[in-house]
Structure formats: C-alpha cells, structure tokens
Amino acid sequence: MTALGVPLDASALPTGWGARPPGDDDVAALARLREATRRGPDGAPATSAPADTSTVEAVVVGPASWTRRQLMVTDPQGSAVAWAVVHDRAAGRTEVEVMVLPGTPHDDEVAAALFAWAETAGVTTAMLRRVPSTQLDSGTRADDERQRRWLARAGYRCVRTWLQMSRPVEPGEAEPGVLPGPRPGVTVRRVRAHANGLPVAEDLHLVHQVLEESFADHFNSYREGFAEFVVRLQEDPWHRWDHWWIALVEVDGVEQAGGALISSVLPPDAGGRYGSYVDYIGVHRRARGRGVAKALLHTVIADAARRDRDRVGLEVDADSSTGADGLYLALGWRTSYRTESWHRYVQVER
Incomplete structure (x- = not known):
C-alpha cells in the first residue's frame, strides 16, 4: 500500500x-x-x-x-x-x-x-x-x-x-457606467496576450511581483518562485489566462503597477450557470488608499456579467486587522460559510 x-x-x-x-x-x-x-x-x-x-x-x-x-x-x-x-x-x-x-x-x-x-x-x-x-x-x-x-x-x-463569500452578478453590470470606474490616476487592464492567445511574459512577471510584495505582510506569507507560481495555477482546470488583470497607478507622474487580480471559472451550478472566483487580489503598498481594490473587483464583476455568469466568489481572512471583509460587504458580497486553516x-x- x-x-x-x-x-x-x-x-x-x-x-x-x-x-x-x-x-x-x-x-x-x-x-x-x-x-x-x-x-x-x-x-x-x-x-x-x-x-x-x-x-x-x-x-x-x-x-x-x-x-x-x-x-x-x-x-x-x-x-x-x-x-x-x-x-x-x-x-x-x-x-x-x-x-x-x-x-x-x-x-x-x-x-x-x-x-x-x-x-x-x-x-x-x-x-x-x-x-x-x-x-x-x-x-x-x-x-x-x-x-x-x-x-x-x-x-x-x-x-x-476564513470567510467564503459570494456576490450575485446582474446582467446589467456588464454595461459601461453601471459600476463605478477607477479613480483618477488608476487604470485597470487585462494581461496582454500574443496573437496565439498566450500571455506576454512581462505581464505575468509583473502580476507575480505585485502579488508577492502585496502579501509580504499577510498571514502565513512565504516566497514562491515565478515558475512554481504559474505552473501551480495552470494545474487548475478552471484557470484562464484572460482572467488576469493589472492595476496601474500614477506615482510622481510615473505609471507603476499598483495591484493585480487573478480569477478563474466557478463550475456550473445546478442551473448550469457558471461563475467567477477571485483567486488572488493584491494591492501594493504604494497604491493603498487609492481605490485600487475596488477598481479590480468592479472589473471582475463586469467581466463576469459580460460572460453571462451569475456570481463571483472569493475567500477573505476573517482574523485580519485590515478589515477587508468590510470592503467586500460594502460591494455586495455575503458570507456563505466559514472555513479554518x-x-x-x-x-x-x-
């Protein structure tokens, strides 16, 4: 055995x-x-x-x-x-x-x-x-x-x-202007892709770097090399390269990476509707307090609506002093159940 x-x-x-x-x-x-x-x-x-x-x-x-x-x-x-x-x-x-x-x-x-x-x-x-x-x-x-x-x-x-949270998505949230846009000096874009659909290496490294530096002061944080990071994410059959986003912020007149979000597909529910899941969302120290997290979350909500998905799920640290669950509650997420590490x-x- x-x-x-x-x-x-x-x-x-x-x-x-x-x-x-x-x-x-x-x-x-x-x-x-x-x-x-x-x-x-x-x-x-x-x-x-x-x-x-x-x-x-x-x-x-x-x-x-x-x-x-x-x-x-x-x-x-x-x-x-x-x-x-x-x-x-x-x-x-x-x-x-x-x-x-x-x-x-x-x-x-x-x-x-x-x-x-x-x-x-x-x-x-x-x-x-x-x-x-x-x-x-x-x-x-x-x-x-x-x-x-x-x-x-x-x-x-x-x-x-941990709080396992879910937010319903309305079809109308796919329309421009329904969800608030980023604040001045903040832009959100999808990771760039080559003609064959595969992502540009520079952007993947940028997302990895932003997430590593954003989570450095979080619970149980550890360094994960780039190669190990991307291979691990690709093991998930619900991973999609076009579900990666970068938030850019202006700092002293120079545009820099201020945040990143990686999402994936939630399997269909009993009614056959797919959802989106936020695997990672990180905001760099230099961009905190500028609405970057909200901009990234609104982006993934609108993307889910455009894909005819009915929900966005995520996990949040219930014991964190950052009060991140308050942000998610304010944006429409509700706790489905709790898990423990x-x-x-x-x-x-x-």
Missing part, C-alpha cells in the same frame, strides 16, 4: 479494507466523495454546483497529480470511502487533505491512518526538497466537528478562520 514510495501501514485499517493510489476509473466516485465531505452538518452542500469532476480528474490523473501523493481507501466491497491528498506546494509548505465519506464505519480509524500516512508523505516531500522541516497545512469547514476532531487528534492546531510542523530526521 504505497503512493510514490510512501507506505501505509495495512494494520492501521480495518480488516478487509485496502488502500491504493487512485486512477482513471476512480474519478467519478472520488468526485462524489469530495462533494459529500464538503456538506454542512445539516447535509446542505457548500454550493449548489454538482460534483466537480474536472477538478478531481486534474488531481487524480491530470497535471495536478504530478505535485501530489495520494491514497484512496476502499471498503471490503471495493467502494471508495476515503481519499488523502498531499500536495507539495512549495519548499516548506505541504497541503494535506483527508476526506472520509460521511457514514463510513470505522471512520475515526480510517482518518487516523490517513493523517499518519500524510505526515510521512509530508516528511518525505520535505526531504526531497532538502529543507529541514515543513508546514502541514490542512483545513475544514468551521462547523464540521468530525473533521476538526480528526485534525486535533493528528496534532494540528487551528490557526486561522489547521497547521502542524514536522521535522526531517537526519
């Missing part, structure tokens, strides 16, 4: 249960499992969207699988009942996701086995990165007491709370 050389102790699972890396034939079952674990305590789904098969396929057998180790647990009937994914996100940063189908017998036992395996996989990842330690970063809905219990037992600690640090034995 291994995944890229990381063993799982077979005795840690109930008798007759098995574990193996998932493959093509498991995508549909894992998509349903993932969706089921994201429901609230009342059984209500986190979103109205059906199971997102595209994302699961990318993780299991697509480009996203190249930076991940994973195991699927099956019951004696051969049904997929649990899935663990360990993502080598960056040097010293390892994301851990353990999903167990609600109602599964022996769920505490299965979860404990997978969290133990994930820790070993995280240490292996750190060793290959030649770093002395790594942060294991996992998460859960704030109201999921089952997952919170498993995280605590596995040695994780809750370190942050749980961390654990592990050392590489030498």
Whole structure:
C-alpha cells in the first residue's frame, strides 16, 4: 500500500479494507466523495454546483497529480470511502487533505491512518526538497466537528478562520457606467496576450511581483518562485489566462503597477450557470488608499456579467486587522460559510 514510495501501514485499517493510489476509473466516485465531505452538518452542500469532476480528474490523473501523493481507501466491497491528498506546494509548505465519506464505519480509524500516512508523505516531500522541516497545512469547514476532531487528534492546531463569500452578478453590470470606474490616476487592464492567445511574459512577471510584495505582510506569507507560481495555477482546470488583470497607478507622474487580480471559472451550478472566483487580489503598498481594490473587483464583476455568469466568489481572512471583509460587504458580497486553516510542523530526521 504505497503512493510514490510512501507506505501505509495495512494494520492501521480495518480488516478487509485496502488502500491504493487512485486512477482513471476512480474519478467519478472520488468526485462524489469530495462533494459529500464538503456538506454542512445539516447535509446542505457548500454550493449548489454538482460534483466537480474536472477538478478531481486534474488531481487524480491530470497535471495536478504530478505535485501530489495520494491514497484512496476502499471498503471490503471495493467502494471508495476515503481519499488523502498531499500536495507539495512549495519548499516548506505541504497541503494535506483527508476526506472520509460521511457514514463510513470505522471512520475515526480510517482518518487516523490517513493523517499518519500524510505526515510521512509530508516528511518525505520535505526531504526531497532538502529543507529541514515543513508546514502541514490542512483545513475544514468551521462547523464540521468530525473533521476538526480528526485534525486535533493528528496534532494540528487551528490557526486561522476564513470567510467564503459570494456576490450575485446582474446582467446589467456588464454595461459601461453601471459600476463605478477607477479613480483618477488608476487604470485597470487585462494581461496582454500574443496573437496565439498566450500571455506576454512581462505581464505575468509583473502580476507575480505585485502579488508577492502585496502579501509580504499577510498571514502565513512565504516566497514562491515565478515558475512554481504559474505552473501551480495552470494545474487548475478552471484557470484562464484572460482572467488576469493589472492595476496601474500614477506615482510622481510615473505609471507603476499598483495591484493585480487573478480569477478563474466557478463550475456550473445546478442551473448550469457558471461563475467567477477571485483567486488572488493584491494591492501594493504604494497604491493603498487609492481605490485600487475596488477598481479590480468592479472589473471582475463586469467581466463576469459580460460572460453571462451569475456570481463571483472569493475567500477573505476573517482574523485580519485590515478589515477587508468590510470592503467586500460594502460591494455586495455575503458570507456563505466559514472555513479554518489547521497547521502542524514536522521535522526531517537526519
């Protein structure tokens, strides 16, 4: 029972249960499992969207699988009942996701086995990165007491709370003048593209630089190289190059990059309507207080309306002293539910 050389102790699972890396034939079952674990305590789904098969396929057998180790647990009937994914996100940063189908017998036992395996996989990842330690970063809905219990037992600690917010988009917001324009001295443009549709390298580097410098004083910030950054974003099947924007500001008569926003496509909901999602929005120190964030957000709202999308989602740090949630509330976003980040640090034995 291994995944890229990381063993799982077979005795840690109930008798007759098995574990193996998932493959093509498991995508549909894992998509349903993932969706089921994201429901609230009342059984209500986190979103109205059906199971997102595209994302699961990318993780299991697509480009996203190249930076991940994973195991699927099956019951004696051969049904997929649990899935663990360990993502080598960056040097010293390892994301851990353990999903167990609600109602599964022996769920505490299965979860404990997978969290133990994930820790070993995280240490292996750190060793290959030649770093002395790594942060294991996992998460859960704030109201999921089952997952919170498993995280605590596995040695994780809750370190942050996040608001998962959504804003409805009206078709009329695509029209010029309906949403406020940028303030004087601020302009927003899409990342430039070549004739073949691929983005201009200079603009990609500019977005990366602005985001890195904007987030330097944020919670859990770390340096991520440009190549790793763009490769990671492209792993997402809902990533689109024409969803990147740059905000330019005049500083002492010179136009400089003052902010950036990267968004992606939200999978269709039960009614078949797509949405947009703000993956990153950053405002550089030199541009703060000039309405750059509002200008970028109005841009993505108008873009969603032009694409006939009905919502824009985002995540905001509920514990931040910046009061960013106040800005989003003022612009029409509302909290759908809360999530939590749980961390654990592990050392590489030498």
